[in-house]
Amino acid sequence: MLADKGFGGLTLRAVAAAMNGSTGMLMHYFPTKRALIAHALDLLEVRTAERPRRARPAEGLPSVRAVLLDILPLTPDDTARNRIWVSSWDLALADEGLAHEQAGRYARLRGVVRPHFEAAGQLGQLGDADADSEQLAAAAVAFTHGLVVQALFDPGRFPGDVQTAMLDDFLASLGRSPLPLPDARTPD
Amino acid sequence: MLADKGFGGLTLRAVAAAMNGSTGMLMHYFPTKRALIAHALDLLEVRTAERPRRARPAEGLPSVRAVLLDILPLTPDDTARNRIWVSSWDLALADEGLAHEQAGRYARLRGVVRPHFEAAGQLGQLGDADADSEQLAAAAVAFTHGLVVQALFDPGRFPGDVQTAMLDDFLASLGRSPLPLPDARTPD
DNA sequence: GGGTACGTAACGAGCGTTCGGTACGTAAGC
DNA sequence: GCTTACGTACCGAACGCTCGTTACGTACCC
16 A cells, blocks of 8 residues: 555555554554654564565675565565655655664665675675775665666566666676786685 | 655645745646646756756766766755655655656666766776676666665765765776686686 | 736645543452 | 452544645736
8 A cells, every 4th residue: 555655645544444443543552643654664674674585595795696686676575665665765854753764774784785795705706805895785785776766667677687687787796806817816 | 845845745835935926826837736746857857957067077987977976965956956856756656657757767867877888888998898888877877876865864874975985986896807707718 | 808827715625633432351449 | 249440442523724726806918
């Protein structure tokens, strides 16, 4: 419902109807609509974290790939989830508290990605061995979410295999050596 | 105003007041609120295209860098512009017509970036000479807009120099040659 | 006079929120 | 064991307000 109408069309009555309750019930649990929304976003993050995800393969870049593939809108479920997140940014940008929570969610997401980049660096999977893993995580999250937005607006242009190929290209570019010299160590 | 309150808090009365007019005047020019919003987004795109931008340096990757730097929220103006765009996605995702227009805007943006990638490829600035410039443009736009969103929510974490450095790292990774895998031929 | 360009006022709908009331579980008092 | 008291859960009507939109009046221009 949220994924279709967006947050602009979200009303307490619609929420109440969706859970076969009344607006009075909602206000019994949440003092204001804003509190309800904040709780809903929290819940969405928790359920996103707890949903079944693909198995983590080998350490390093393959794990980064798995994490980011779990984010991309490759299934209807993930599409709906991403639509809700993107829609929530309108409210979040206009509400300092929600914006702060969103910033925290981004920091947490980078925190999930970063260790895999650290492992990748230690395994020699990165072209630039001195790269800052936190910055790499920010870049990877940026690329992924930017791809999410484009894919949501133009799913025909960005079907699943195109998204996957673009992600693979992006990760491959991180694995390239800065200089075309044949002195780079091969990972095995 | 839009940059602060978002589209959720946008009302015809507020628009009318901002231009010292009346709601009647607005409805004289636009049949519905939706038409007004669509026109406003169009106008924003036009003004974004016509605003003074930094000079295009050398052909290829440096030009890509200039185009993307013009997008990033490095100035208050660009921050406000980006806030409006991100906020508009809530409405756009819920309205098929607006979503289609947004998809067109993305396609146009990729169309601006792509020729510079083509030039970069012909100039030998790309690590992968066979890379599809349209796909590269999509990746660059994705990276940039994903960075925009993170920067909007956490400007402290992403000040201008950090954004610039991340963009440069991203472009640098595109210029790297492929890793010399065991079976890969090293170029001369 | 008729069309264009507004302003003003109002309409009906829908919003978030408030509120009185009900049903129910439960713990204490006797 | 029955009664009283009370907190919790919830309903549904209603309040006050604001919204998008409409209707109508008016000044101006050709």
